[in-house]
Amino acid sequence: xxxxxxxxxxxxxxxxxxxxxxxxxxxxxxxxxxxxxxxxxxxxxxxxxxxxxxxxxxxxxxxxxxxxxxxxxxxxxxxxxxxxxxxxxxxxxxxxxxxxxxxxxxxxxxxxxxxxxxxxxxxxxxxxxxxxxxxxxxxxxxxxxxxxxxxxxxxxxxxxxxxxxxxxxxxxxxxxxxxxxxxxxxxxxxxxxxxxxxxxxxxxxxxxxxxxxxxxxxxxxxxxxxxxxxxxxxxxxxxxxxxxxxxxxxxxxxxxxxxxxxxxxxxxxxxxxxxxxxxxxxxxxxxxxxxxx
Ligand code: FAD
Numbered sequence: 621x622x623x624x625x626x627x628x629x630x631x632x633x634x635x636x637x638x639x640x641x642x643x644x645x646x647x648x649x650x651x652x653x654x655x656x657x658x659x660x661x662x663x664x665x666x667x668x669x670x671x672x673x674x675x676x677x678x679x680x681x682x683x684x685x686x687x688x689x690x691x692x693x694x695x696x697x698x699x700x701x702x703x704x705x706x707x708x709x710x711x712x713x714x715x716x717x718x719x720x721x722x723x724x725x726x727x728x729x730x731x732x733x734x735x736x737x738x739x740x741x742x743x744x745x746x747x748x749x750x751x752x753x754x755x756x757x758x759x760x761x762x763x764x765x766x767x768x769x770x771x772x773x774x775x776x777x778x779x780x781x782x783x784x785x786x787x788x789x790x791x792x793x794x795x796x797x798x799x800x801x802x803x804x805x806x807x808x809x810x811x812x813x814x815x816x817x818x819x820x821x822x823x824x825x826x827x828x829x830x831x832x833x834x835x836x837x838x839x840x841x842x843x844x845x846x847x848x849x850x851x852x853x854x855x856x857x858x859x860x861x862x863x864x865x866x867x868x869x870x871x872x873x874x875x876x877x878x879x880x881x882x883x884x885x886x887x888x889x890x891x892x893x894x895x896x897x898x899x900x901x902x903x904x905x906x907x908x909x910x911x912x913x
Contacts, residue, residue, distance in 0.1 A: 621693050622761035623722045624793045626663045627821045627886045632909055633663040634876070635695075635823075636891040636898050640670060640678035647678065654682055656895035658690035660902055666695040666724060666796075666888065676711060684718040695763060696720050698754075699728030700744035708743075708750065712757045724763040724796065725750045748783070748790040755791030764792035766822065768800050768809035772843055781816045788818050795820060796888055799827035799838060801871075802847045803878050824879055827890040828872035828897055830865040832858035869897060873904040880908060 626633060636657050641650040658665060667683045669676060676698075683696040696715060700708060715723065727747040730739055744750045747764055754760050764787045767780060774780040784795070795818075800806055806824055813822065829835055835854055838844060846854075853871060857863040876887050891898040902909065 621721070622793075623664045623693055623695055623763075624761050624821070626693065627794055627823060629663075630885065632880050633886050634902065634905070634909065635664045635666065635886070635888045636660075636662045637666045637668065637825075637888060638682065638891065638893050639668040640682055642670070647681075650678075650893060651682065651685070653893040653895055654686060655690060657891060657893075657898050658686055658692045660895070660898055662692065662898070662902075663886070664693040664695055664722070667697060669697040669699045669726070669728070680711070680714055680718065683715075683720050687719055693722065694720055695722040695724050697724040697726060698750070699726045700747070700750035701728035701730060701739065702734060702742060703744060705743050705753075708753055709757070712754060712760075715760075716758060721759070722761045722763070723754055724765070725754055725792065726765055746783070748787045751787055751790040751792050761794075762792050763794050763796055763823075764788075765798065766795040766809075766813070767798045768805045769798070769842070769844060777812065781812060781818075784813065785816050785818050788820050793820060794823060796823045797825045798842050798844070799825050799890060800844055801850050801875070802845060803875055803882075805845065806879070807882070821886070823886050823888045824884055825888045825890060826872050826875050826879075827892075828901065829854070829868040830894070830897055831861065831868075832864060834868075834892075865897075869900045869904065873901060876901075876905060877908065 638654045638657060641647045665686050667679050669679050679696055683694045686692050687694040698711060725747055739745050751762055751764060754762055766784055770777045770780050810822060827838060853867045857867045879887055889901055
């Protein structure tokens with residue numbers, strides 16, 4: 621099934637994200653976590669693609685199992701930075717063979733040894749180039765990334781929005797946001813996006829922060845603005861793992877409830893291979909989602 625249908629559904633729904641292992645030694649552990657998350661029956665699960673284009677074989681294997689063994693609709697990520705045309709073509713064929721119909725098309729972060737000039741001369745300098753290739757390759761449902769707080773490489777939001785429009789014109793069916801901790805940032809972004817004429821569904825991405833280290837990592841990755849209400853919570857509870865976890869889950873649920881209350885119908889949760897966090901979120905929202913556990 622194409623997950624665009626799930627996103628457009630009138631019901632309020634939640635999807636989760638998992639990431640693949642870096643090597644064989646942790647494959648079974650990651651698989652176990654993804655199966656536990658699949659057992660919670662989210663509307664779909666996305667599987668990220670290893671940074672710098674590495675790890676594609678694990679993304680494919682986990683996505684294939686989720687789709688065919690666990691019976692959960694899967695969104696497999698694919699990055700194109702540094703990839704050759706044959707690599708992408710082979711990967712898309714492998715996805716078709718595995719019965720995967722949904723792809724999150726990304727450029728990926730520039731590897732440290734790749735200069736901006738080398739990137740511009742590569743086969744896929746931007747996600748829009750990959751999206752065109754996927755659209756031409758078959759009947760895939762395509763997602764792309766968007767950044768309510770502006771992508772770190774863009775100096776002004778107008779440029780970011782212009783290139784976002786290009787991604788949609790290239791064939792992206794929906795957009796998923798980078799994490800954010802203040803919903804007003806999303807609402808402002810949506811207003812500007814619609815003004816540029818981009819009307820595809822936008823799926824907010826919510827990251828439950830359940831440990832103090834995660835705050836630093838999240839900031840480094842996304843540069844997200846942390847509102848005072850959130851930093852006070854980290855200051856108060858980060859020295860107690862149980863307290864921080866509970867506070868982080870409830871903060872994420874509060875964000876999700878506000879999104880649902882303001883017209884958003886589908887939220888993607890960056891569950892980071894943590895089945896307990898995924899289950900706690902569904903439990904807290906069981907009445908709202910109409911799912912009793
Ligand atoms: P692009 O859309 O190419 O944009 C990158 C930058 O280039 C932006 O500043 C944009 O404004 C600019 N730009 C775009 N098009 C043009 C153009 N034609 N000319 C000039 N400038 C342009 N990374 C991973 O490695 N694996 C993952 O699985 C993964 N999943 C992600 C999922 C989501 C929902 C999000 C939000 C991010 C994810 N990332 C992932 C991170 C992502 O790869 C990085 O943020 C990366 O730096 C940008 O990827 P992109 O697809 O947004 O790139």
